[in-house]
Amino acid sequence: MQIRDAVIVVTGGASGIGRAMARRFAADGAGSVIVADLNAEGATTVADELAAAGVGSRGVGLDVTDPDAVAAFIDASEAEFGPIDLWCGNAGIGANGGVELADEIWDANWNVNVMAHVIASRILVPHWIERGGGHLLLTASAAGLLTNLGTAPYAVTKHACVGLAEWIAITYGEKGVGVSCLCPQGVRTPMTEADGELAIEVVKAMGMIEPEDVADAVATGLANDDFLILPHPEVSTYEQRRAGDRGRWITGMQKLRATLPGA
Numbered sequence: 001m002q003i004r005d006a007v008i009v010v011t012g013g014a015s016g017i018g019r020a021m022a023r024r025f026a027a028d029g030a031g032s033v034i035v036a037d038l039n040a041e042g043a044t045t046v047a048d049e050l051a052a053a054g055v056g057s058r059g060v061g062l063d064v065t066d067p068d069a070v071a072a073f074i075d076a077s078e079a080e081f082g083p084i085d086l087w088c089g090n091a092g093i094g095a096n097g098g099v100e101l102a103d104e105i106w107d108a109n110w111n112v113n114v115m116a117h118v119i120a121s122r123i124l125v126p127h128w129i130e131r132g133g134g135h136l137l138l139t140a141s142a143a144g145l146l147t148n149l150g151t152a153p154y155a156v157t158k159h160a161c162v163g164l165a166e167w168i169a170i171t172y173g174e175k176g177v178g179v180s181c182l183c184p185q186g187v188r189t190p191m192t193e194a195d196g197e198l199a200i201e202v203v204k205a206m207g208m209i210e211p212e213d214v215a216d217a218v219a220t221g222l223a224n225d226d227f228l229i230l231p232h233p234e235v236s237t238y239e240q241r242r243a244g245d246r247g248r249w250i251t252g253m254q255k256l257r258a259t260l261p262g263a
């Protein structure tokens with residue numbers, strides 16, 4: 001996937017990892033970078049910054065879980081900037097807690113972390129097949145390959161996000177649809193700012209990196225057409241250990257959990 005001259009959408013681009021990716025794509029010569037976020041003001045601020053640097057950009061208020069709004073957004077973006085080459089489905093939310101959490105919280109995690117990607121892919125994949133190419137980057141998480149202690153909705157929906165990315169890659173890869181799945185561990189963003197929540201304390205204890213480090217890994221991963229982009233390389237080892245002996249991995253995670261404050 002070549003960034004130079006590409007038309008790129010970044011959802012959840014108003015802050016954190018999305019903003020760092022948008023800035024990195026602009027610096028790497030993207031043709032245009034469209035920033036979409038529930039936070040319209042934040043998206044506009046980022047887009048204005050990129051436009052000031054000479055990159056075609058627009059910040060748009062968008063709820064990625066609203067199918068009609070996403071369809072209208074894709075139409076308007078393509079009318080203004082041309083066919084979308086790269087869609088970064090990056091907007092995501094978390095929750096602190098387990099199966100006791102209310103259905104509304106489970107539904108929100110499911111809708112943002114999984115269904116938003118289905119909604120966008122349903123429109124973009126047929127476009128890309130017709131045009132002979134396009135690339136989907138989904139921001140899942142290391143939680144989607146392993147787990148995230150302290151948050152069931154996040155761990156479960158990020159697993160589904162990885163599964164969706166794999167399924168689209170397998171089904172449409174030979175038709176020109178590239179797919180990358182971004183799976184960071186802890187990243188210093190507004191999402192990981194809270195203190196005292198087990199899910200976040202675990203991530204902090206594992207070692208935090210900056211959003212710009214994630215954007216570096218994304219730039220390299222896209223240039224190499226990697227499916228899995230792992231800004232924390234150790235996640236690959238953890239994943240292999242999990243796959244090698246699931247029972248042993250679960251026992252290890254139980255022991256780790258028992259050592260954590262608030263567990």
Ligand SMILES: NC(=O)c1ccc[n+]([C@@H]2O[C@H](COP(=O)([O-])OP(=O)(O)OC[C@H]3O[C@@H](n4cnc5c(N)ncnc54)[C@H](O)[C@@H]3O)[C@@H](O)[C@H]2O)c1
Pocket residue numbers: 011012013014015016017018036037038039062063064065090091092093112139140141142183184185186187188189190191192203
């Ligand atoms: N921070 C981490 O440690 C970490 C680790 C692994 C994966 N991730 C993933 O990275 C992605 C970006 O998160 P971040 O850490 O940069 O956090 P963030 O809170 O800075 O960014 C998330 C953005 O998504 C937007 N958003 C939420 N719901 C939306 C919706 N319905 N429609 C449109 N936009 C919406 C928010 O307004 C926010 O700007 C998420 O998918 C997250 O799950 C984060």
